Amino acid sequence: MLLFTSSPCNASSFSNRTRITNEEKRAADRMIFDKLNDLRRAAEVHRQVRRDVLKWIKPGMLMIDICERLEATVRTLVEAEGFKSGHAFPTGCSLNHVAAHYTPNPGDRTALQYGDVCKIDFGVHVNGAGAVRPMHTEKRKWGVNRVQGMRHTGCGWASAGHIIDSAFTVSFDPQFDSLKEAVREATNTGVREAGIDARLCDIGAAIQEVQQGRPSVQPAR
Numbered sequence: 001m002l003l004f005t006s007s008p009c010n011a012s013s014f015s016n017r018t019r020i021t022n023e024e025k026r027a028a029d030r031m032i033f034d035k036l037n038d039l040r041r042a043a044e045v046h047r048q049v050r051r052d053v054l055k056w057i058k059p060g061m062l063m064i065d066i067c068e069r070l071e072a073t074v075r076t077l078v079e080a081e082g083f084k085s086g087h088a089f090p091t092g093c094s095l096n097h098v099a100a101h102y103t104p105n106p107g108d109r110t111a112l113q114y115g116d117v118c119k120i121d122f123g124v125h126v127n128g129a130g131a132v133r134p135m136h137t138e139k140r141k142w143g144v145n146r147v148q149g150m151r152h153t154g155c156g157w158a159s160a161g162h163i164i165d166s167a168f169t170v171s172f173d174p175q176f177d178s179l180k181e182a183v184r185e186a187t188n189t190g191v192r193e194a195g196i197d198a199r200l201c202d203i204g205a206a207i208q209e210v211q212q213g214r215p216s217v218q219p220a221r
Helices: 014-021 023-056 063-077 135-142 144-153 174-193 200-212
Strands: 085-087 092-095 117-126 163-171
Touching: 023 063, 023 117, 023 163, 063 085, 063 092, 063 117, 163 174, 174 200
Parallel strands: none
Antiparallel strands: 085 117, 092 117, 117 163
């Protein structure tokens, strides 16, 4: 399924003429286009799901209900098909002091509260199932029902392929607005500093400098 069209090709230069007349080059370009299109498809689904979640998430909802509704939306929009497409891993919905990677097991009655800070982390994959952890390991960590959902939807932790993964923060109490704004500014700084040959230590230093520039905010160590 193609969601995006390619840009017009300008054949005015010698290198471009070679690229569109040489069959081997054309075949290589088609392979790259397919990979990019998979990423764009996953990214568009991720964007739409994130926007949808912000419309209905509210205090009092069980965390497991939030995760299952989000994952169902991912499966619908990405047109989940076995291991070819689906949600990439169990949705994280870490609360407050838990930084990341918490997901509820079946029977977990934890509910989202008005004063909570919730970090929702989910992924979308298209042709991204490169490797999945052994099922007995997943049973201990995620619970049988969650594992069955992974088995049937093509979910899993893939080591290769096309995965779009992003997290966002949800809070309802205005006292956390300044914290979210500080994190947004730091994130945008990291994106701006990133690029070819950029050193990770320099990107991290720029992010930390922005965070420490706010007296009420300190980076987690």
